[in-house]
Amino acid sequence: MMDLRELYQDIILDHGRHPRNFRKIEQPTHFAHGYNPLCGDRVTVYLSLDGERIADVAFQGRGCAISTAAASLMTEILRGKTVDEARALFAQFHARVTGGEPAALPEPLAEEAERLEPLTGVKAYPARVKCATLSWHALEAALQGGGATVKTE
Amino acid sequence: MTTASLRSVYPGPGGFDPRQLRREFPIFGNNPGLVFLDSGASAQKPASVIDRVAEYYRTDYANVHRGVYRLSARSTELYEEAREKVRAFLNAADSREIVFVRNTTEAINLVAQSWGPAFLKSGDEVLISVLEHHSNIVPWQLLRDRIGIKLVVTPLDATGGVDLAAFEARLSPRTRLVAITHVANATGAVVPVETIVQLAHQRGAKVIIDGSQAAPRLPVDVQALGCDFYALTGHKVYGPTGIGALYGRYDLLAAMPPWQGGGEMILHVTFDKTEYQHPPHRFEGGTPNIAGAIGLGAAVDFVEELGRDNILDHEEALTGYGVDRLSRIPGLRMLDAGQRRLGILSFDLEGVHPHDVAQVLDQHHVAVRAGHHCAQPLMEWFGLSGTTRASLGVYNDEHDVDRLAEAIEAAREMFCR
Numbered sequence: 001m002m003d004l005r006e007l008y009q010d011i012i013l014d015h016g017r018h019p020r021n022f023r024k025i026e027q028p029t030h031f032a033h034g035y036n037p038l039c040g041d042r043v044t045v046y047l048s049l050d051g052e053r054i055a056d057v058a059f060q061g062r063g064c065a066i067s068t069a070a071a072s073l074m075t076e077i078l079r080g081k082t083v084d085e086a087r088a089l090f091a092q093f094h095a096r097v098t099g100g101e102p103a104a105l106p107e108p109l110a111e112e113a114e115r116l117e118p119l120t121g122v123k124a125y126p127a128r129v130k131c132a133t134l135s136w137h138a139l140e141a142a143l144q145g146g147g148a149t150v151k152t153e
Numbered sequence: 154m155t156t157a158s159l160r161s162v163y164p165g166p167g168g169f170d171p172r173q174l175r176r177e178f179p180i181f182g183n184n185p186g187l188v189f190l191d192s193g194a195s196a197q198k199p200a201s202v203i204d205r206v207a208e209y210y211r212t213d214y215a216n217v218h219r220g221v222y223r224l225s226a227r228s229t230e231l232y233e234e235a236r237e238k239v240r241a242f243l244n245a246a247d248s249r250e251i252v253f254v255r256n257t258t259e260a261i262n263l264v265a266q267s268w269g270p271a272f273l274k275s276g277d278e279v280l281i282s283v284l285e286h287h288s289n290i291v292p293w294q295l296l297r298d299r300i301g302i303k304l305v306v307t308p309l310d311a312t313g314g315v316d317l318a319a320f321e322a323r324l325s326p327r328t329r330l331v332a333i334t335h336v337a338n339a340t341g342a343v344v345p346v347e348t349i350v351q352l353a354h355q356r357g358a359k360v361i362i363d364g365s366q367a368a369p370r371l372p373v374d375v376q377a378l379g380c381d382f383y384a385l386t387g388h389k390v391y392g393p394t395g396i397g398a399l400y401g402r403y404d405l406l407a408a409m410p411p412w413q414g415g416g417e418m419i420l421h422v423t424f425d426k427t428e429y430q431h432p433p434h435r436f437e438g439g440t441p442n443i444a445g446a447i448g449l450g451a452a453v454d455f456v457e458e459l460g461r462d463n464i465l466d467h468e469e470a471l472t473g474y475g476v477d478r479l480s481r482i483p484g485l486r487m488l489d490a491g492q493r494r495l496g497i498l499s500f501d502l503e504g505v506h507p508h509d510v511a512q513v514l515d516q517h518h519v520a521v522r523a524g525h526h527c528a529q530p531l532m533e534w535f536g537l538s539g540t541t542r543a544s545l546g547v548y549n550d551e552h553d554v555d556r557l558a559e560a561i562e563a564a565r566e567m568f569c570r
Contacts, residue, residue, distance in 0.1 A: 004516045008509075008567060017568075039508050039524045040538040062538055064506035065568065131508070 007121040007128070008065065011073075016065030021058040021075035034061070034138030034150050036130055041067050045138040052082045059138075064131055070119055071135035077112045083143060089113055090136045096120050097129050167467025169459055171550040178548055179203065188519040188556045193338060193366060193497055193544025195388045198452075202392055205451035206444050217443055218417060218434075232443050235450030236433070239398045242453045243383060244374040250406065252399040252433040253446050257365045258288040260384035260399035261332070263436060264361055265292035267412040268405065275301030278327045280358070282307045282315050283534050284337040284344065287527040289363045293332060303327070309534065314491020315344050321352055328358045335367030339528040339542065341472065341497025342490040343367075350379045359405070365389055369546070370468045370496045372461040375400050387445065391547075392452030396445030399436075406432035413438040464547055468496045471545050475554045482561055484569065488540055498554075499526070499542040502561065505568040507541040513567060514541075517560035519553075 025031070025046035034043040043061035047054060057078045059071045078086050088105060093116050095102040105113055122128040141150035165171055175181045177199045180189070189197060209231065215224040217232045233248070240248040254260045273279075279293045279302055297304050307323045310316040315333070324331075331353040336343050346362055353360045361382035364373060368385040375383050382405070386397040401409075411418055411429050415438035420428040429435050456464065475498045479485055484503035502510050507523035514521050524539040525532045532539060543557055 004513060004567075007512070013568065040529065040532070042538075064508040066509075125512070128508070128512070 007125060009118040009121065011118045012065060012069040012121075015069035015072040019059075019068050019072040021072065022060060023058045024060055025056055025058050030142040032138045032141035032145075032150060034134045034141070036063075036067070036134050038127075038130065039064070041131070041134060043067065043071055043135050043138055045071070045135055045142050047139070047142050049083070052084070054078050054081050054083070054086060057139075059135060063134070066119070066122060066128055066131040067134050070132045073116060073119065074135050074139065077115055078139075081109075081112075085109055086139065086143070089116075090140060093119075093136065094133060097122050097132050099123060165467060165550065166470035167459070167463040167465075167547070169463060169467070169547070171467070171548050172552075174459075175548045177201070181548065186518045188517075188549075188553045190498075190543035190545065190549065190553060190557060191520045191522050192369070192389070192546030192549075193542065194522050195394070196369060196391045196546050197548065198393070199391055199455050201455050202448050202451045206393060206448040209444050209447045214444070216440055228443060231447050231450075232441070235446040238450040238453045242368075242373070242457070243385075243398075243400050244376055245400050246376060247403055249432055250400055250403050252401065252406070252436045253441055254384075254397045254399050254436075255395055255442070256386040256388070256397040257363060257384045258292075258386075260382075260386075260397055261289055261361065261363065262292045263399055263412050264382050264384075264401070265296045267409045267436070269296045269302070270300055271408070271410055273300060273302050273329055276303065276327060277329045278303045278305050278325060279330045279332060280305045280307060280320075280323055280328050280353075281332045282320075282334070282344070283309050283531055284315065284334050284340070284342060285332070285528065285530070286334065286338050286363065286365070287529070289332050289334060290530065302329075306530075309489075310491070311489075312491050313340060313489025314342055314493075315349070317345070317348060317352075320349065324352060324356045324358065326356070328353070328356060331358050331360045332363070333360070334363040334365075335373075336365075336370065336495055336497070337490070337528075337531070338366050338497070339526040339531050339540070340488045340490040340499050341366075341494040341544075343371075343493040343495050344491075346378055346380065354379065366496065366544075369456070369464075371465055381405055387449040387452060390449070390452050391455055393445045393448035396442045396449045398449070401432070403432065406436070409436075411435050411438065415439045417441070459547060465495075467547060468545055471549060471551065471554065472496055472498070474551050475543070475545070475557075478554050478558050479561070482558060482565070484565060485561065488535060496545045497542060498544070498557075499540045501537055501540055502565065503569075505564055507539045509568060510541045510561065510564045513564035514557070514560045517556065517563065519543075519557050519560045521557070 028046040029049045030047040041063035048056035057075045092102045122132045180197045215228045217229040237248045307320045359381040364385040369390045383400040388394040418438040488499040511523035521543045
């Protein structure tokens with residue numbers, strides 16, 4: 001069994017305890033709720049788009065250290081990105097945590113994606129993959145329509 | 154060494170030594186160091202149960218009922234013998250009052266779908282408690298949506314037990330059924346079901362008891378309780394998965410229509426009309442889980458051999474030790490469980506999500522469950538999204554609880570620095 005500290009790296013513990021962008025955006029252009037029926041975790045992702053660019057992104061909710069840290073890190077790397085870039089980051093991250101074939105990302109996106117590396121420890125714990133991806137699924141739902149609740153099951 | 158001597162070398166509070174008893178459970182030999190504290194979800198199986206199922210398939214297997222040949226007759230006999238064992242296990246008056254089902258969920262659904270529409274009409278009330286598992290909530294919601302009954306929920310008192318005064322106040326002239334747990338799966342609260350049955354019967358309401366968590370831990374006597382239905386699942390009483398039992402008073406079962414049509418449950422079929430079997434076979438359409446029933450019979454033997462009063466003593470002593478030990482951990486709050494808690498240690502660790510707790514515990518080879526325990530309304534009652542739950546079995550001892558406590562302290566160390 002791998003060392004638990006590979007799952008709970010310092011950066012995860014830090015973001016889990018002190019999540020960044022943990023707030024509501026009052027007039028979001030897009031938002032969606034994420035819900036994991038397995039554990040009851042909830043997250044709401046708020047987006048403020050300026051054309052195709054993400055001007056602001058924030059989240060609220062309650063969850064485990066991993067889902068909270070994943071949402072927090074997500075909001076940090078998405079600010080200033082385009083919608084397409086956000087989707088490319090999600091696709092690549094999703095592949096990395098589910099053991100798929102991650103597509104190569106162009107610089108500087110690849111560098112941003114590297115910031116998600118501490119979350120890929122969930123690969124070894126299948127039950128926890130959804131914790132790492134819940135906020136991203138909510139992001140995708142927000143981009144698609146908004147206001148919907150996306151479930152991980 | 155015989156099992157009897159193994160069990161009595163260093164007797165614990167139940168008159169048996171859990172550490173020695175563990176040798177009868179192959180899972181522990183195959184998973185050295187495992188601290189298994191998830192029996193509330195499903196108990197491990199003694200070799201006697203595993204071997205009995207295998208032996209049945211090897212030597213006595215054939216489909217039951219109607220077979221003319223000897224093997225089928227023997228198989229039928231074993232299947233019906235298992236029913237008799239479950240009858241004795243619940244002290245039912247007659248083995249025809251025992252219907253084999255897949256699990257507690259199916260037992261409750263059987264009553265909701267057969268007894269419900271036959272005896273309830275729009276506006277009638279089914280009374281449940283806040284403590285219920287989803288399997289004792291959703292079947293009644295389905296029935297509500299189908300025939301317009303009213304689902305009434307009785308609250309808890311300040312200690313986390315069923316508030317009996319509030320319960321009595323909610324028994325109305327329209328209350329036809331009380332559906333309530335015997336031991337709450339998410340908190341371990343023991344419900345005073347004797348009193349519940351008395352109060353309900355005084356008002357003419359029937360009572361179904363969810364015995365999932367109680368059957369492995371308490372002596373259950375359905376005649377003494379006076380309940381109308383009692384549901385249990387085999388895999389929590391050290392038996393196989395996919396088998397459970399519904400006890401129903403014979404006059405009630407006899408008045409209930411079938412709920413699933415098929416083979417085994419009929420007396421005579423023409424295209425115009427079908428005459429149904431009498432209980433319990435009326436409710437056992439199709440080839441049943443024969444091996445499961447026989448395995449459950451072996452599990453009942455195992456439990457009876459240990460002694461149900463002994464198991465109760467063991468579980469009570471260990472529950473007390475657990476509450477005492479865990480309560481000393483800073484930031485840990487046991488979920489309130491009323492006046493009497495049995496076999497379940499459900500807690501909130503301040504600042505640490507239950508899934509993170511369970512993850513660290515797993516690293517320490519301590520198996521527990523985390524989340525809402527299929528009791529989301531109860532979690533909401535306590536203002537929590539979930540808890541971490543350790544649940545006890547006959548193979549657990551104080552050392553297991555100590556290992557649990559040490560692992561929880563490690564989780565605190567990691568997340569609460």
